Amino acid sequence: MKGKLYLIPTTLGDTPIDQVIPKEVQDLIPGLKHFIVENIRTARRYLKKVDTKINIDELSFYELNKHSSPNEISGYLHAISENNIGVISEAGCPGVADPGADVVKLAHEKNIEVVPLVGPSSILLSLMASGFNGQNFAFNGYLPIKSEERIKKIKQLESRSLNENQTQIFIEAPYRNNKLLEDLIQNCNSATKICVAMDITMESEFIKTLPVKAWKNQDIDMHKKPTIFLLYREK
Structure with a gap:
């Protein structure tokens, strides 16, 4: 069964997670093993704030920024044939004033379900x-x-x-x-x-x-x- 592309919101700064990220989003994140992120270091730090039990070494990260080529972005979605993938921006909601829009566009072209999650913009x-x-x-x-x-x-x-x-x-x-x-x-x-x-x-x-x-x-x-x-x- 084809996986889904989850658009995961992050905090806008040092705001406490529980203040701006719904519990449903926090509960979903630990079940994901593949992430397309704007900055790997920032994404790792955010994931550990969401759940300290997450084993970062077991996760796969694909970096998406202004230097990413269309071929690279297409390759990032290969894992979705069997897994759900999360997209994490540097801050706030991915896809809005953010390179995440490129991978969302490609997901629609490949008939992959896109799921936007609630968070701060x-x-x-x-x-x-x-x-x-x-x-x-x-x-x-x-x-x-x-x-x-x-x-x-x-x-x-x-x-x-x-x-x-x-x-x-x-x-x-x-x-x-x-x-x-x-x-x-x-x-x-x-x-x-x-x-x-x-x-x-x-x-x-x-x-x-x-x-x-x-x-x-x-x-x-x-x-x-x-x-x-x-x-x-x-x-």
């Missing part, structure tokens, strides 16, 4: 907490690195939010977070609202929504902290 959690439009939104991934291109993109997103009544969601490399907020403040309309959602689900969690003009008076340090940015311009 920083993108959806930030949207829930923002107060912005949750019926019409877009996740844009990373904005351009070059200053001129990034500013142009910010203005495009602001215009799209206004014209389409759409929440714009994006992220940045953690060491460039402060610069991105600075660019938003300097280039968006003063009435445009920005939500900063940092360290979601952790003790240091910070989530605040303010118009641009109010962000100018805020003192916040996001350097090297996982952060989601949301932009919303109402008519």
Whole structure:
């Protein structure tokens, strides 16, 4: 009987397992012996946190990242002919802003059953907490690195939010977070609202929504902290 591909959520940081990972997911994990993971070291550490009795040496890991070729990814699914396989991202839910989407796509092409499991998604959690439009939104991934291109993109997103009544969601490399907020403040309309959602689900969690003009008076340090940015311009 053909196995299933389980999409296994992980914590977004050092959050206690029981706080964000359902018991049903924790109970399922020890029964899996094959894992497709974004980072083997991170995955091993997570599995031991889920169940200290898991024998890591008995497990098979296949690394999936931006360097993985289509042929490699196809080979990862060979074991599924007789076994269930789990996909584990670096943080949060696999397949969302994550290379796990490539193996999920291939699984569908091979008529393999894909089973998404419940867990934390920083993108959806930030949207829930923002107060912005949750019926019409877009996740844009990373904005351009070059200053001129990034500013142009910010203005495009602001215009799209206004014209389409759409929440714009994006992220940045953690060491460039402060610069991105600075660019938003300097280039968006003063009435445009920005939500900063940092360290979601952790003790240091910070989530605040303010118009641009109010962000100018805020003192916040996001350097090297996982952060989601949301932009919303109402008519």
